[in-house]
Amino acid sequence: MKRLGHETAWWYGQGRLEDALDTFKPDVCHLMTLHCYPMGLDPAIYLQRNGIPHIWHVQDYWPFCANRMMVIGDRSCSGVHEICRNECGGYAHPEFLQAANGSFIVAGNENTAKIYRRNGLRCDAVVELGVDVDLFKPGVKDEPPSIYASCSILAGSWKGMHILKRALDGTPYKAKLLTGLPREQVAQELAHASIFVFPSCYEETFGLSLCEAMASGCACITSDNAGGLAQVEDMETGLVTRKCDADMLKDAIEDLVTNGTLRKRLGDNAREHVEEHHSLEAMAGRWVTAYQQAMA
Numbered sequence: 001m002k003r004l005g006h007e008t009a010w011w012y013g014q015g016r017l018e019d020a021l022d023t024f025k026p027d028v029c030h031l032m033t034l035h036c037y038p039m040g041l042d043p044a045i046y047l048q049r050n051g052i053p054h055i056w057h058v059q060d061y062w063p064f065c066a067n068r069m070m071v072i073g074d075r076s077c078s079g080v081h082e083i084c085r086n087e088c089g090g091y092a093h094p095e096f097l098q099a100a101n102g103s104f105i106v107a108g109n110e111n112t113a114k115i116y117r118r119n120g121l122r123c124d125a126v127v128e129l130g131v132d133v134d135l136f137k138p139g140v141k142d143e144p145p146s147i148y149a150s151c152s153i154l155a156g157s158w159k160g161m162h163i164l165k166r167a168l169d170g171t172p173y174k175a176k177l178l179t180g181l182p183r184e185q186v187a188q189e190l191a192h193a194s195i196f197v198f199p200s201c202y203e204e205t206f207g208l209s210l211c212e213a214m215a216s217g218c219a220c221i222t223s224d225n226a227g228g229l230a231q232v233e234d235m236e237t238g239l240v241t242r243k244c245d246a247d248m249l250k251d252a253i254e255d256l257v258t259n260g261t262l263r264k265r266l267g268d269n270a271r272e273h274v275e276e277h278h279s280l281e282a283m284a285g286r287w288v289t290a291y292q293q294a295m296a
Contacts, residue, residue, distance in 0.1 A: 029054035066090025108206035109230035130283030138217030139191030150209035160199030166246035190216035214270035
């Protein structure tokens with residue numbers, strides 16, 4: 001936003017929200033996911049009650065999904081393709097959905113927006129994210145080709161790293177997992193990575209790690225999760241496999257390892273796509289449009 005000439009300020013819950021608003025006097029506020037984390041729903045409710053223009057960028061599915069991810073083990077729940085039937089037996093807090101529906105809601109991709117609306121959450125705009133294409137850029141790619149994956153949360157199975165491990169079992173290939181690293185180091189690693197795998201088992205709202213890999217010119221494989229399908233066109237900017245299908249993922253990895261022409265074409269196309277549609281400036285332009293809609 002600063003690159004486009006806008007003033008920005010952050011509030012992390014220090015002091016009173018009303019004092020921060022009086023000091024900065026924003027035209028519009030941008031809320032990230034709050035729900036059960038330290039700030040809770042109170043900031044959104046305060047903005048609603050006082051008529052202060054704001055958008056709420058909802059990530060994952062917490063307003064109507066008890067486990068936030070819409071998965072039961074490795075299987076998508078009913079709410080992904082129809083209306084949630086509470087198969088997981090969890091309890092989605094009604095106040096979450098009620099609170100969210102009082103704000104201007106933004107989804108990370110069109111597929112997720114459809115799931116939101118189907119399950120009772122309003123969705124006023126879709127804003128796909130972006131990455132720093134000057135930081136994440138191609139370098140000299142490894143030969144023989146290297147396989148990478150990136151994950152910030154390893155505790156849950158929803159990121160699909162166990163599916164990637166299963167796909168590699170019995171093959172001569174290994175994957176390097178990037179986790180807990182500064183993003184500058186991630187960029188250095190991805191610059192020479194040949195293949196990147198994004199095997200999520202749940203409906204990602206947007207895969208930033210996938211976008212970083214695409215910007216780095218990697219030949220990418222994504223599962224057919226909501227964000228992955230929005231980001232990758234099969235056989236054009238990457239390969240798409242079925243969620244939790246280790247055999248299909250194994251075949252896709254084999255195709256990219258053994259076919260250098262395909263690997264280079266997909267990597268080059270991915271870089272070009274991100275440069276055009278998912279730079280920081282492109283993302284900021286989409287946010288400005290959403291802000292203007294919320295303010296109106």
